Amino acid sequence: MHSAPSYSAPPREPLSNRLKSLFFNSPLDALVTLVCLFVFSYLIYSIVDWAFLSSVWRAEDEATCRETDGACWSVIDARHRIIFFGLFPYEEHWRSTVACVVMILTMIASCVSWFWTTVRLGVLWIAGFGLFYILMHGGIFGLSVITPERWGGLALTIFIFAAVSIIGMPLSVLLALGRRSKLPVIARLIGLLIDFVRSLPLLTILFTAAVITPFLLPGWLLGDKLYRVIAGFALFFACYQAENIRAGLQSIPSGQDEAGLTLGLNYWQRVSRIQLPQAFRNSLPAIVNQFVITFKETSIVTIVGFFEILASGAAAYGTGVWTVHYIEVYVFIGLIYFIFVFSLSRYGAHLEKKLRVGHA
Amino acid sequence: MNYKFARVLSTVATSSLLALTAVASTAHAANGDTLKTVMDRGSLLCSGHNGSFPPFVQVTDDNKWSGYDIDYCRAMAVAIFGSEENLKVVPISWAQRFPSLQSGDIDIIIKATGWTMGRDTELGIQFSIPYFVGATNVMMPKELGSTTPETLEGGSLCANAGTSTERLAANFFQSRGIEVEMITFEKAEETRDAYFAGRCDSIVGWGPNLAVTRQSAENPDDHVMMDTALALEPESAAMRQGDDNWVDIANWMFAATWIAEANGITSENVDDHKANPADSTVEKLLGVTPGIGERLGLSDDWAYNVIKQIGNSAEIFDRNIGAGSVYNLERGLNSLWSDGGVIVPMILD
The missing domain is CATH 3.40.190.10 (Periplasmic binding protein-like II)
Incomplete structure (x- = not known):
């Protein structure tokens, strides 16, 4: 038995020495360092000055916006309700707020490992989704009916993302398993479907769902434009995610499945106990990546006339005195996107650490 | 293997969907009450x-x-x-x-x-x-003192590059024998900012859009529309x-x-x-x-x-x-x- 090799860490140089050797090693180094330092501090100062020092914050102070060079956050103060809620009726904004909070809590809860069984996740999502829908749509419990063409802003973005994930994720598992099916007809057909959808741009699929399906389907099957678009989006998501999951499935040595077979496990037992847990773990980075992409791609639905957060932003600055302050609105929306996407990717990184992805 | 096939299929599907829209559009129009x-x-x-x-x-x-x-x-x-x-x-x-x-x-x-x-x-x-008729028009500072096209003789005009308004404006001033230098920009925001920064004496655009531009000025009253429209579009x-x-x-x-x-x-x-x-x-x-x-x-x-x-x-x-x-x-x-x-x-x- 080996004893652990004992090695002493090399002596650490004091910080000042290391900085000196890194940045001021020669006169040229020093010059470059100083110039860069100056440029960076100037940039940072300009941004801070624009965003905070010379900026105007309150809606009533719009007139002073024209005199200052700084940001005019007044537009956010005056128009943030449009960015968050789109065209949702003003008096009912509490419903949209609560619905958003419910949906975000549902998303956070489903990141907790306690919920990771089919039943718990199912109950959680049906409850969260149902509550969101009741709050937004109304029609029962004395809530007035608000039809989807008035939904908008952050609430709509979250709804589309959540709906696409909920429908798309189980579908993607089915597609991935189907493509690896031992029955050639199913495997071929599903393979064809996946490749077909993946060879179309998302825009085409959304436009087809929104504009062309009304010509093809009978009225009773049509549903609202919003649901058609979500269905198309979910199919697109599922086809990409299915390939991620399939990659995870294929990285599992076939011996494991055969071992399961000799133990007398049936197909679903092998899939749910042996294959899927490992597949998710193996392709976790790609799966999280697909969620991140999907969240950002929700903005494409503006093309088929939905008032998601970017369109709401355009409406927020697109009136009267606010037309010049579009930069502030886009910065604000950028921050909102950042909060969501950054938490999503940090959560992904946390999961990878926890599941020790990348370690055998 | 089926990538190529899917590509072909998608082309066929897309074109048939387009054809369907054309067919359906006539079908829908017919049953109109x-x-x-x-x-x-x-x-x-x-x-x-x-x-x-x-x-x-x-x-x-x-x-x-x-x-x-x-x-x-x-x-x-x-x-x-x-x-x-x-x-x-x-x-x-x-x-x-x-x-x-x-x-x-x-x-x-x-x-x-x-x-x-x-x-x-x-x-x-x-x-x-x-x-509604939307007039393509020219906006200029009030301090020029007049709103006739001749006011701009020897001046410059900001326009969006490659748009129909740019061509309209060029023809308009050329046919009247008025010498105006065209300065063009790719984006509407650039054109607007250039006009407000004083890089040109006037700006051409669709009337309602110009009105929106004008009220974003520091002092909207300092800007006036030219008294002659370049073109009209019926809405x-x-x-x-x-x-x-x-x-x-x-x-x-x-x-x-x-x-x-x-x-x-x-x-x-x-x-x-x-x-x-x-x-x-x-x-x-x-x-x-x-x-x-x-x-x-x-x-x-x-x-x-x-x-x-x-x-x-x-x-x-x-x-x-x-x-x-x-x-x-x-x-x-x-x-x-x-x-x-x-x-x-x-x-x-």
Whole structure:
């Protein structure tokens, strides 16, 4: 038995020495360092000055916006309700707020490992989704009916993302398993479907769902434009995610499945106990990546006339005195996107650490 | 192996979908009793925007649609139902408006849509009479002292590169023998900023857009429009082809607001006029003597409701674009003919 090799860490140089050797090693180094330092501090100062020092914050102070060079956050103060809620009726904004909070809590809860069984996740999502829908749509419990063409802003973005994930994720598992099916007809057909959808741009699929399906389907099957678009989006998501999951499935040595077979496990037992847990773990980075992409791609639905957060932003600055302050609105929306996407990717990184992805 | 096949399939599918739209558009147009569909549904579906297009379609601080075109959507709903509660404004993008009309997602497009021959003949669309003329115009600083084209002799003009307005402006000044230097920019924001930064003496654009640009100036009153328009585009409501009654309703909805203005009837005094009609036209307009409703399949007081709830054409313009709004655009050619404009109300007999 080996004893652990004992090695002493090399002596650490004091910080000042290391900085000196890194940045001021020669006169040229020093010059470059100083110039860069100056440029960076100037940039940072300009941004801070624009965003905070010379900026105007309150809606009533719009007139002073024209005199200052700084940001005019007044537009956010005056128009943030449009960015968050789109065209949702003003008096009912509490419903949209609560619905958003419910949906975000549902998303956070489903990141907790306690919920990771089919039943718990199912109950959680049906409850969260149902509550969101009741709050937004109304029609029962004395809530007035608000039809989807008035939904908008952050609430709509979250709804589309959540709906696409909920429908798309189980579908993607089915597609991935189907493509690896031992029955050639199913495997071929599903393979064809996946490749077909993946060879179309998302825009085409959304436009087809929104504009062309009304010509093809009978009225009773049509549903609202919003649901058609979500269905198309979910199919697109599922086809990409299915390939991620399939990659995870294929990285599992076939011996494991055969071992399961000799133990007398049936197909679903092998899939749910042996294959899927490992597949998710193996392709976790790609799966999280697909969620991140999907969240950002929700903005494409503006093309088929939905008032998601970017369109709401355009409406927020697109009136009267606010037309010049579009930069502030886009910065604000950028921050909102950042909060969501950054938490999503940090959560992904946390999961990878926890599941020790990348370690055998 | 099936990548290539899928590529071929997708091409076939996409083109067949396009063909289907063309076929379906004629099919939908044929079975047109839009008024009945709208009444059965209990709501009028009118065009909104995915964002805003001031001053025609925009959103107020309390999350409601507003704007010049939205007011005419409201007027249409009031004409049919007697209340704007029955209006549903559907947000649609520019590219989507004609397919959405064909597929029945909306019943009418009232959204700064120019009447062109291509749209009229090839898209299965029928236009109403123009309800707005959009003039391409030049804006310049007031301090130049005059608003004639000659004022700009030897000056410069900011324009968006490669647009029809750029060509229009070049032709306009060339044909008048006025020497104007064109400075072009790729983006509308750049053009606007260059004008305000003083890089050129004037800026060319579509009138309503210029008005929006003007009010974003430090002092909007410092900028004036040139007294001569370079070109006019007639804006009309667009509807599915083959439903004449529906087009009649749109036409007479517009006309009602004009006839009301010509007769001095406003949302304020409409009740007085209804009680004491000045002449037979007013009697017919306000439904004192029957006829105006029945011939369109509406109630006889539809025009009264429109004027009472939405106002006449002067009020609608003033509130959204003119002196009553932040944009403060001269009404100019959008006045009635009797005030020097191009709007001519039809005869109510």
